[in-house]
Every structure is written in C-alpha cells, then in structure tokens.
Amino acid sequence: MSEIIIRSVIAxxxxxxxxxxxxxxxxxxxxxxxxxxxxxxxxxxxFLVAETEGRLIGFINGCVTNSSVVYDELFYSTEHHVPDGENLAIFGLDVIPAYRGQGIAARLMNQFIQLARNTGRKSVILTCKDRLVHYYESFGYVNNGVSESTHGGAQWFDMTLAL
Known part of the structure; x- marks a missing residue:
C-alpha cells in the first residue's frame, strides 16, 4: 500500500x-x-484530507460550537462557527470505497480528536446512523440516543467524546 498522508485542506x-x-x-x-x-x-x-500518490481519498471536517449536539443549521451556514467554543463538531468523515477497511478513517478521526485536544476543546461531537454507532464507540464516543437532527431525512444518533 502506498503512503497515506493526512494534511490540512487547501483551496x-x-x-x-x-x-x-x-x-x-x-x-x-x-x-x-x-x-x-x-x-x-x-x-x-x-478540515483534514487524506491523500495517496497525489490523489485525495478521504477527509474529515467540522466546526467549533458551544452546542453539546450537532444541529442541522451547523451544516448549512458557517455563521454558527464559534472560534472559541467548547466543542468540535464533525460534519463528515468520508473515505472513498476503494480505500475503506485500511484504517484511513481511523487515522483521520484520531488526528481530528488530537486537534480538538490541542485547541482546548472539551469534547468532540457528531451524529451518525445506527449502523455506525459501534464504530464511533470504538474511539470512546458515547451514544446519547436519537438526535433531533433530521438532516437529509435520515435518523441520526448524537455521539459525544469527552476530552
């Protein structure tokens, strides 16, 4: 397998x-x-990206908020970003199918968690579908139950990782 580089996004x-x-x-x-x-x-x-041989294959992104949960408006407007907020919210963790199962998503997540620690956040928050609850629990996230989010018409679960 070629080297996977995790780096900050660029325009x-x-x-x-x-x-x-x-x-x-x-x-x-x-x-x-x-x-x-x-x-x-x-x-x-x-906003971090994963690349190999000059090709982007995945990313993780989010913003800072004082909210304890990800609410739908966060997805739609950067105006909800609170630079000195308590929590780092994750919008998405994406890895293209051909590169799944190789630990790339875990590397992106772990680096994002470290970023939250390094910037003094109290927790990392996200929403996920039922089938991914166990995956995020493996990083130490706690399932807080069904989210009020109705993003995309799906059912989501609120997850929190206390730092």
Whole structure:
C-alpha cells in the first residue's frame, strides 16, 4: 500500500472534496460544493484530507460550537462557527470505497480528536446512523440516543467524546 498522508485542506482540493462527498453520502445528505468552499474559507484548520500518490481519498471536517449536539443549521451556514467554543463538531468523515477497511478513517478521526485536544476543546461531537454507532464507540464516543437532527431525512444518533 502506498503512503497515506493526512494534511490540512487547501483551496485547490475543493473539486475532489465535493466529488468524494457525492460518492460517500446520498444526495439528500451530501454537502454541496458551495458548503465546502464556505467551510474551507471560514475554518480550514478544522478540515483534514487524506491523500495517496497525489490523489485525495478521504477527509474529515467540522466546526467549533458551544452546542453539546450537532444541529442541522451547523451544516448549512458557517455563521454558527464559534472560534472559541467548547466543542468540535464533525460534519463528515468520508473515505472513498476503494480505500475503506485500511484504517484511513481511523487515522483521520484520531488526528481530528488530537486537534480538538490541542485547541482546548472539551469534547468532540457528531451524529451518525445506527449502523455506525459501534464504530464511533470504538474511539470512546458515547451514544446519547436519537438526535433531533433530521438532516437529509435520515435518523441520526448524537455521539459525544469527552476530552
């Protein structure tokens, strides 16, 4: 396997990021390119990508908030980013199918958790579908039950990792 590099996003990554999101999430849940442009402009420090041989294969991104849960408006507007907030919210963890099962998502997650620690956050929060609750629990996240989020018309679970 070629070397996998985890690095901060840069503006020229936008097209590949949008393509990866479209592969990894249903259309009703996938963030559009414009959202990624806004996120990269507003809080690039909370956007990491995985690449191999110069090709983007995955990413993780989010913002800082004082909320204890991810609420739908966070996905749609960078205005909800609170730079000195208590919690780091994760919007998405994406790895293209050909590279799944190789620990890339775990590396992205672990680096994001470390970023939260390094910037003094109290917790990392996310929402996930039922089938992924166990995966996130393996990082130490606690399942707080069914989320109020209705993003994309799906049922989500609130997960919290206290730091």
């Amino acid at each position: 020229k990554d936008i097209q590949h990021v949008a393509e990866i999101e479209a592969i990894c999430f249903p259309e009703t849940e996938a963030a559009p390119r414009k959202s990624f442009e806004d996120r990269i402009a507003a809080f690039p420090e909370y």
